[in-house]
Amino acid sequence: MNGPRLPSPRGALSHALVSALGGPGRPTNVEQPAHDADPFGDDLQLALYTLYELHYRGFRQVADDLEWDPRLLALRRTLESRFADALHEAVPAEASAAAALEALLVEPAGHVGTSVSHYLQREGDLRRLREYAALRSLYHLKEADPHAWVIPRLRGRAKAAMAAVEFDEFGAGRAEEVHAQLFARLMEDLGLCSDYGHYVDAAPAEALATVNLMSLLGLHRALRGALVGHFAAVEITSSPGSRRLSAALCRAGAGPAAQRFYDEHVVADAVHEQVVRRDVVGGLLDDEPELEADIAFGVRVTGFLEDRLGDALLAAWRARRSALRRPLE
Numbered sequence: 001m002n003g004p005r006l007p008s009p010r011g012a013l014s015h016a017l018v019s020a021l022g023g024p025g026r027p028t029n030v031e032q033p034a035h036d037a038d039p040f041g042d043d044l045q046l047a048l049y050t051l052y053e054l055h056y057r058g059f060r061q062v063a064d065d066l067e068w069d070p071r072l073l074a075l076r077r078t079l080e081s082r083f084a085d086a087l088h089e090a091v092p093a094e095a096s097a098a099a100a101l102e103a104l105l106v107e108p109a110g111h112v113g114t115s116v117s118h119y120l121q122r123e124g125d126l127r128r129l130r131e132y133a134a135l136r137s138l139y140h141l142k143e144a145d146p147h148a149w150v151i152p153r154l155r156g157r158a159k160a161a162m163a164a165v166e167f168d169e170f171g172a173g174r175a176e177e178v179h180a181q182l183f184a185r186l187m188e189d190l191g192l193c194s195d196y197g198h199y200v201d202a203a204p205a206e207a208l209a210t211v212n213l214m215s216l217l218g219l220h221r222a223l224r225g226a227l228v229g230h231f232a233a234v235e236i237t238s239s240p241g242s243r244r245l246s247a248a249l250c251r252a253g254a255g256p257a258a259q260r261f262y263d264e265h266v267v268a269d270a271v272h273e274q275v276v277r278r279d280v281v282g283g284l285l286d287d288e289p290e291l292e293a294d295i296a297f298g299v300r301v302t303g304f305l306e307d308r309l310g311d312a313l314l315a316a317w318r319a320r321r322s323a324l325r326r327p328l329e
Helices: 012-022 042-053 064-068 070-090 097-104 116-123 126-140 156-169 179-189 205-219 221-252 256-287 289-318
Strands: none
Touching: 012 042, 012 070, 042 070, 042 205, 064 070, 070 205, 070 289, 097 221, 097 256, 097 289, 116 126, 116 221, 116 289, 126 179, 126 205, 126 221, 126 289, 156 221, 156 256, 179 256, 205 221, 205 289, 221 256, 221 289, 256 289
């Protein structure tokens, strides 16, 4: 029970949940009406993030066995169903996994003006780079963890290839090379706290949603195809974005540990892209061709939520204000 502190509530849903988890005894009175809650809003996204974290490192003073408390699981199911329904409504259906993946390889005209990595490479200063790292820490300090849940749900070529890529993500047997540890050193190089979950109260709903998507897809066996699509989208887009972010950190005068994280991803993810496309996605389609639309959905929904986060960050920075809900230390 030495995980991060419980987050600060942002509405009725998250207040009821945090109060129940932080109170004495077993949680009661966690049910709150969710049908009117904005599925992409702060309150629902924070409540869902908090419930999902019980399956990762938990929280200080919250008993580990609450991970499987039936009241909490019922609430989680209600909230994630509302989130998933909103995602399906927002993301156009795509039957072809190949078409969804090919779209990632073509940068749309004008994308330079709407891409966070392009913006940071061109105009990013240390303040904006520190904000970006603080928000991304909610993902990168658990990098590869939610994707690991899919391994026992795959077979043959897909399983072997997925395990090989995850082996690299987890440092290829060397603790100091685990990608989450590399990101922790990046944060320290930027003068940020590298404690797991430290910046959740600073993160807007758009950032929480990108992390919640991974947990949603990872925790449900029925969504294994979408999780593979998510993984493919991350790996395919990582290398060029990482190259721009490394250049941004270099231009802003960040230290070598900060640049190392993205330099590692430029090289590693260029290789991972081929393995994921050919063997993870290709192997899964050979085994379970009926999951093709799910894979395509995973690719597209990843882009949808990343674009929402990018729009929020760029709107704040161009207005010369912080993208965070509370200032950094």
